[in-house]
Amino acid sequence: MRQGNRTSIYILVIIGAMLLFVFYLQHTISENTQKLKALEVEKAREFAGKIERYMKAEVKGKDLLDVLRTDPEKRKELNRVLHAFLTKEFQYIFLLTKDRQGHYRFVLDASLEDPVAYNTLFFPNNPAFDEVYRTGKPKIIREKKSMEEIWLSLLYPIRSQGKTEMLMVIDLSKAYSQSLSSFNAPLIRIAKLMQGFLLLSILFMGYLMLSYNRLQKQLYHDPLTGAYSKYYLNTFFDSNRLDRYDLIMIDIDEFKSVNARFGYDAGDSVLKSFVSAIKGKLPKGAKLVRSGGTEFLVIIPKEGKIETVSKALFHLLKRKKYLFDDEVFTLTVSMSVLETPNGMYSLQKAERMLDERMLEIKNLGKNGLRFIGGDKEEIGYFTLDQVRTMLEAEKLLCLYQPVIDTKTGETVRYEALVRLIDPENPDVLIAPGQFMDIIKGTSQYLKLSKQVLKEVFGTLLAYPKLHVSVNLDLNDLYNDEVMTMITTELKKHAGIAHRLSFEILEEHEIKDYTRVQTIFRQLKTYGSQIAIDDFGSGFANYNHVLYLDIDVLKVDGSLIRELLENPERTEKLLHSIKVLADSFGCALVAEFVSEERIYKHIQAIGFEYAQGYYLGKPEPIEYYEGSLK
Amino acid sequence: MDIKSTLKVYNKLFSILVPNKQTVHVYVDDPDYREIFSKADNIAFARDIGEADFVLVTDPSILRQFQSWKQTHPHTSAILFATKYSLLEANKDVVGALYWRKGRPQLLFLLPRLKAHHIRLPDEFSNYAVPSL
Numbered sequence: 001m002r003q004g005n006r007t008s009i010y011i012l013v014i015i016g017a018m019l020l021f022v023f024y025l026q027h028t029i030s031e032n033t034q035k036l037k038a039l040e041v042e043k044a045r046e047f048a049g050k051i052e053r054y055m056k057a058e059v060k061g062k063d064l065l066d067v068l069r070t071d072p073e074k075r076k077e078l079n080r081v082l083h084a085f086l087t088k089e090f091q092y093i094f095l096l097t098k099d100r101q102g103h104y105r106f107v108l109d110a111s112l113e114d115p116v117a118y119n120t121l122f123f124p125n126n127p128a129f130d131e132v133y134r135t136g137k138p139k140i141i142r143e144k145k146s147m148e149e150i151w152l153s154l155l156y157p158i159r160s161q162g163k164t165e166m167l168m169v170i171d172l173s174k175a176y177s178q179s180l181s182s183f184n185a186p187l188i189r190i191a192k193l194m195q196g197f198l199l200l201s202i203l204f205m206g207y208l209m210l211s212y213n214r215l216q217k218q219l220y221h222d223p224l225t226g227a228y229s230k231y232y233l234n235t236f237f238d239s240n241r242l243d244r245y246d247l248i249m250i251d252i253d254e255f256k257s258v259n260a261r262f263g264y265d266a267g268d269s270v271l272k273s274f275v276s277a278i279k280g281k282l283p284k285g286a287k288l289v290r291s292g293g294t295e296f297l298v299i300i301p302k303e304g305k306i307e308t309v310s311k312a313l314f315h316l317l318k319r320k321k322y323l324f325d326d327e328v329f330t331l332t333v334s335m336s337v338l339e340t341p342n343g344m345y346s347l348q349k350a351e352r353m354l355d356e357r358m359l360e361i362k363n364l365g366k367n368g369l370r371f372i373g374g375d376k377e378e379i380g381y382f383t384l385d386q387v388r389t390m391l392e393a394e395k396l397l398c399l400y401q402p403v404i405d406t407k408t409g410e411t412v413r414y415e416a417l418v419r420l421i422d423p424e425n426p427d428v429l430i431a432p433g434q435f436m437d438i439i440k441g442t443s444q445y446l447k448l449s450k451q452v453l454k455e456v457f458g459t460l461l462a463y464p465k466l467h468v469s470v471n472l473d474l475n476d477l478y479n480d481e482v483m484t485m486i487t488t489e490l491k492k493h494a495g496i497a498h499r500l501s502f503e504i505l506e507e508h509e510i511k512d513y514t515r516v517q518t519i520f521r522q523l524k525t526y527g528s529q530i531a532i533d534d535f536g537s538g539f540a541n542y543n544h545v546l547y548l549d550i551d552v553l554k555v556d557g558s559l560i561r562e563l564l565e566n567p568e569r570t571e572k573l574l575h576s577i578k579v580l581a582d583s584f585g586c587a588l589v590a591e592f593v594s595e596e597r598i599y600k601h602i603q604a605i606g607f608e609y610a611q612g613y614y615l616g617k618p619e620p621i622e623y624y625e626g627s628l629k
Numbered sequence: 630m631d632i633k634s635t636l637k638v639y640n641k642l643f644s645i646l647v648p649n650k651q652t653v654h655v656y657v658d659d660p661d662y663r664e665i666f667s668k669a670d671n672i673a674f675a676r677d678i679g680e681a682d683f684v685l686v687t688d689p690s691i692l693r694q695f696q697s698w699k700q701t702h703p704h705t706s707a708i709l710f711a712t713k714y715s716l717l718e719a720n721k722d723v724v725g726a727l728y729w730r731k732g733r734p735q736l737l738f739l740l741p742r743l744k745a746h747h748i749r750l751p752d753e754f755s756n757y758a759v760p761s762l
Binding site: 091092094101103116120121122123124125143149150169171 | 714730731732733734735736737756757759760762
């Protein structure tokens, strides 16, 4: 927008400058005409001087007025002389004198066509005549408009013995003035034409700017909701620094159901109401952009309020009620929030980060609000493309954390924990927290699972006495490719199956226990064990124990940690889990055993196995089992 | 001749020369002046000099008409006013003239002739009144 306005302003400035130039030109032309006219006036003055000198010379030292009064022949002669000076410039030349009553009377008149007789009365109707007569100083006067023929009059006193005895009047014709003006008329006409053209150009430019602004307004706003458009978003960050703003991406969950139930008109009405609700909650300077069908982006100037604003928006939109066809309903939203770090300039990158975080929320069941921190380290997590690149290059390894027999203190198995290797710095290992959420629900997750299994199988083959447990998502087990890979390996290397446990991550609810039980049985047929990870949290509920044939229950770390804060009640809970596990013939593993106190507690409760930093950190297998070489 | 300004001037003259007359009867022969005066509501055209309050002398023939009228009606009170200096000079009954000279409008009254008609000029016109030509 600014670019367009700038261009228009430049053009207007240029036109304005041209207009000024034309005014200057006009002024100069008119000044030149005035100078030309002034020259003519000067010429008239010179003629008057010459005529006076000539007439005085003709009377040979006598008083000129006396001679003219008394000598009609001399008057006739001098009239002829005066006549010689009449040109198209000088309309009239005549001499006046004042009578005793103070009235002007003709002495000489150069006109041959309509000569005025000597001593005829004359009323000049101009006080300048008296002034010149009195002062004896010549003067140029502009005659009244009513005097159509005369442009200027030169009043020239003819003096004798210090007194004005006559006035010579030389009238410059209006026609001559017009001919002088017409001398520059073509130039003035051109200047006026230019003026007109430039004024029209300014008007046209103004019209164009108005049209442009109107069009821009249409482009900048979503016609349905009145929110800003995606086009505006891009333009906005062309002229504003991204890192001066925080961003919130909002997507309406299950909006299709609104259209399906109530029709598209209802959908449109809901969208309008939704936008209106957001706008009412936005702080000053914030902008709402409709970036997709049901996806919106809020741009908020950085004032450290992003968390408060986004939470308030989230709760508002969740609580907001919509009324259609006498039915009141609510909608949930998924929101990802980016506290834009300093130095971030790419809107595309920011949108990708928000999209990825949005995908995580959607995978976790929607209706959520998640933040991407403002600190660069925090938000420096990997994108799907980066993970894909690392997996394609097999930049991956497994660390192994020992699982200890609480009675003997010996390591009975290791849990394989995946790490990606930073392609820019191979010494840096990337923990699952930095990429797992991004790839869940994508083909990269399966690719990762397959590579982990490949690595684990390799380790089991390399270390014949080693027992390893590996995490698998239910989706892995549902995937034919993964299951084929597992069963193929187990068939091929019969000796490793009984040294392999599958820890099933319970991030999804099991809806079809029969199917899962079939898979578990298939794995157990080879001699592998099945463990349920994070038992006691999320979806890992008692139904699993009820419907599935499980060997090990790994109690969720959050429960184990509670032993430090709330030992009495936690012990009671863990005792009950122990009783349950014993009843179903499951071994119990305690995770997150980070210090001795916890270890003592779980020993006392009767947990068979324990793992955690107190007992051993995740390390390469060589660290615990020694190098193969 | 500009109709508006000419009428303005003559109305002023009528107010001086023919005072207390709602409608001034003007004897005028010249077609240009007749056209101008026809635009005024307070001016009526006199059919002959006997009917006239004001005779506009635009050429010598009007003067001749007046002379012959005067011979039969020596006490005529009509005011004669000329449009040329020469006509003012030519007849002693003409009280004044309004004419152009050297591109300038000239208004001229002769005091003795005004006096004969018992006309007194307002001060603003005193500059245009002379005792003789």
